[in-house]
Amino acid sequence: MYAVEFYIFAFLVLISAFLSVMVKHILYAAFCQIQAVVAMAGILAGLNAKFVGFALLSVTATSLLVFLVFSLIVFDFHQAHAKLPEKASRSSLIFFILLGVQTIYMFFKPQWSIRKPAPDFSLPELGNILYADYGLCVVIFAALVLSSMVGIAALLVRKTDKNGEKP
């Protein structure tokens, strides 16, 4: 029954989002966020939009990795050494098993339907629409992203004087 699988994934998304708000340690919050994103990618894969699902996964994995590095190492070093609960290994094991099961399921599961057979959201179809109908949007979005990245990089460059020392 296709809708049951949707409900399971939606339930996983909601529970993970709830836990990501509720847990105290930022590491666990990021883990719950990863779980929510993986479940969301499962829903997208079920809608026959696997490319968007994998794009979401890769973008979120990168951004959350950077987020964890910054939050645990750069900004709050003490929290990285804070004592984790004793049941951390057990809950981590359950978490990774759940992630693995969802990932395997996404690979082998065909699409499920909402009211009728899901339309084709494959990569050629999306690329065709993206560059035929939304070409201007893509260009504007790319320019915005590029300008924001350049602006951020320019802001982060440390100014030094002639001797190479920071002011």
Place this chain on the structure above:
Amino acid sequence: MIIDVPVILTVSSFLVFFGLWGILRHRGDLMRILLALQLIFLGSLFNFSMGSALFSDASGVIFSLFIACLTGVQTVASLALFLLYFRKHDRLIPDHIEKMKG
């Protein structure tokens, strides 16, 4: 068994609600606010994707692709700004962020 529109709207509303709740609950921690913002983006992405499948129109999937990219950019840009603030003040306290000058 059919996935109804109210179910879709409920799930996306709950995601946005959890995001807003996270912002209010962790308003003293900028990093947690960033995580909560990602939840709001996830809710909108879910809404676009499900609407796209519901109406058999790929535009929603395209927009969810944009949202996924925007989430990553937002995270990285925010972290860079936080780093800028952290270099200046050696800590991240949102109450003092209005003192930051360009």
